[in-house]
Amino acid sequence: MSIVHRAAWLAAALLVALRPAAGAEERFITVASTTSTEQSGLFDFLLPAFTRKTGIAVRVVAVGTGQALKIGERGDADVVFVHDKASELKFLDAGYGVDRREVMYNDFVLIGPKPDPAKLAGGKDIVAAFKKIAAAKAPFASRGDDSGTEKAEKRLWADAAIDVKAVSGTWYRETGSGMGPTLNTAAGLGAYTLSDRGTWLNFKNRGDLAILVEGDRRLFNQYGVMLVNPARHPGVKVADGRAFIDWLTSPDGQRTIAGYKINGEPLFFPDYGKPAS
Amino acid sequence: MGDLGGAFASAAHMILARDPALLGIVLLSLRISLTAVLCAALIGLPLGGALAVARFPGRGAVVVVLDAMMGFPPVVAGLLIYLLLSRAGPLGRFGILFTPGAMIVAQAFLVTPIVAALTRQVIEDLWQDYRDPLRSLGAGPARAIPTLLWDARVSLATAVLAGFGRASAEVGAIMIVGGNIAGVTRTMTTAIALETSKGDLALALGLGIVLLTLTLAVNAVAHAAGHAAARGLR
Numbered sequence: 001m002s003i004v005h006r007a008a009w010l011a012a013a014l015l016v017a018l019r020p021a022a023g024a025e026e027r028f029i030t031v032a033s034t035t036s037t038e039q040s041g042l043f044d045f046l047l048p049a050f051t052r053k054t055g056i057a058v059r060v061v062a063v064g065t066g067q068a069l070k071i072g073e074r075g076d077a078d079v080v081f082v083h084d085k086a087s088e089l090k091f092l093d094a095g096y097g098v099d100r101r102e103v104m105y106n107d108f109v110l111i112g113p114k115p116d117p118a119k120l121a122g123g124k125d126i127v128a129a130f131k132k133i134a135a136a137k138a139p140f141a142s143r144g145d146d147s148g149t150e151k152a153e154k155r156l157w158a159d160a161a162i163d164v165k166a167v168s169g170t171w172y173r174e175t176g177s178g179m180g181p182t183l184n185t186a187a188g189l190g191a192y193t194l195s196d197r198g199t200w201l202n203f204k205n206r207g208d209l210a211i212l213v214e215g216d217r218r219l220f221n222q223y224g225v226m227l228v229n230p231a232r233h234p235g236v237k238v239a240d241g242r243a244f245i246d247w248l249t250s251p252d253g254q255r256t257i258a259g260y261k262i263n264g265e266p267l268f269f270p271d272y273g274k275p276a277s
Numbered sequence: 278m279g280d281l282g283g284a285f286a287s288a289a290h291m292i293l294a295r296d297p298a299l300l301g302i303v304l305l306s307l308r309i310s311l312t313a314v315l316c317a318a319l320i321g322l323p324l325g326g327a328l329a330v331a332r333f334p335g336r337g338a339v340v341v342v343l344d345a346m347m348g349f350p351p352v353v354a355g356l357l358i359y360l361l362l363s364r365a366g367p368l369g370r371f372g373i374l375f376t377p378g379a380m381i382v383a384q385a386f387l388v389t390p391i392v393a394a395l396t397r398q399v400i401e402d403l404w405q406d407y408r409d410p411l412r413s414l415g416a417g418p419a420r421a422i423p424t425l426l427w428d429a430r431v432s433l434a435t436a437v438l439a440g441f442g443r444a445s446a447e448v449g450a451i452m453i454v455g456g457n458i459a460g461v462t463r464t465m466t467t468a469i470a471l472e473t474s475k476g477d478l479a480l481a482l483g484l485g486i487v488l489l490t491l492t493l494a495v496n497a498v499a500h501a502a503g504h505a506a507a508r509g510l511r
Binding site for chain 1: 363364365366369370372374375456457458459461471473474475476477478
């Protein structure tokens with residue numbers, strides 16, 4: 001019997017040693033959000049302020065907008081905080097979410113190598129820039145992951161009347177990954193890419209990449225927040241989830257968002273209750 | 278070169294400064310991987326032993342499938358377990374998605390075939406030598422399994438360590454079922470993936486060095502315990 005005893009003793013000892021640490025936060029909500037909000041560092045700044053105020057911890061699962069909406073659709077999060085208005089409205093229409101509010105915006109920027117083979121630096125017209133990239137067949141790294149950024153990028157290619165599907169794998173490369181990995185790829189390839197400004201400002205491995213085109217009205221990037229529909233998923237923490245949405249859109253929450261800066265430069269601009277531009 | 282130098286500097290800094298965030302991540306990684314390996318051993322060792330001594334139609338096919346399961350892609354395992362544990366899935370009401378529990382389930386799923394398949398091979402070899410003496414003592418295959426497992430413990434420890442290696446190095450499955458939530462489900466490997474995403478390659482590689490050191494330490498402790506046990510028995 002000694003083997004059984006030993007095994008039992010070992011199992012008991014391990015289980016005791018591996019117990020979760022005491023005092024773990026009990027009250028929390030799960031938020032499905034995008035890599036841009038997490039990798040820009042916004043959440044590290046914003047969420048502790050909310051938790052201090054309400055005692056509600058926020059667990060963020062940061063993925064692309066497409067996957068974040070899918071997580072909400074399956075009821076695996078309480079709140080969805082993403083940036084692609086078209087798919088958000090579809091999500092609401094299908095009854096997966098309720099109470100959508102626009103919280104803040106930032107903008108996309110066209111990043112590229114400093115040698116700038118397509119000669120884009122200083123331009124203000126993003127569609128013209130995309131046309132020049134295609135004409136020069138200069139390497140372009142696309143997210144290719146159904147994220148909000150990719151959807152914005154695809155709309156710009158459509159505006160430029162360029163069928164990138166047909167050239168995928170040639171000068172147009174789909175990385176199938178988040179903004180950071182795509183920027184890593186662009187740095188390695190000397191490729192152009194479209195990034196949200198927040199992730200770019202917080203990104204460390206820039207190599208010889210720089211912002212080449214910015215400031216076009218079509219580069220506007222709106223973030224929206226929604227509660228997962230509790231009628232569809234009874235497990236949704238309605239009160240605490242709504243408390244988070246209310247705080248984000250309150251004067252206090254909006255001020256906190258505006259206060260997040262890197263090198264003195266704000267990353268996100270609160271715009272709850274303001275008419276869309 | 279700057280990144281490589283920076284990696285060693287940041288690894289040394291993290292270890293020396295005993296950064297509490299890093300400590301939390303290290304403890305969580307150990308807790309998840311060791312619990313998963315424990316579960317896998319409790320299932321895989323008896324299962325492998327039983328498969329080694331049992332004879333039944335279709336046994337050959339079961340052995341092939343079990344061996345193939347050692348190569349189960351972690352990202353597929355993660356996806357399967359995500360669909361099972363999701364609120365919209367069959368086990369959704371337990372609400373363990375995006376918790377360490379879900380990550381333990383995923384890693385145990387990946388490690389159990391490794392432990393079971395390696396155990397099956399080890400015990401089958403041993404069973405060749407033991408069958409006749411044990412039978413003459415009146416012990417059938419079922420009663421022989423505990424004896425076989427105990428006598429093969431040194432080889433089986435290696436099988437379990439191989440399982441631990443798989444668990445602690447794995448990122449695809451736990452990223453999906455854990456969600457890489459800061460302070461809740463962020464482990465060494467998911468933190469490395471995140472820092473790589475942020476372009477902080479020195480910090481990512483520094484975390485990698487810490488992880489390798491940890492794996493080395495776990496194996497060293499296991500070997501030391503094995504030697505101590507061997508001496509104690511003489």
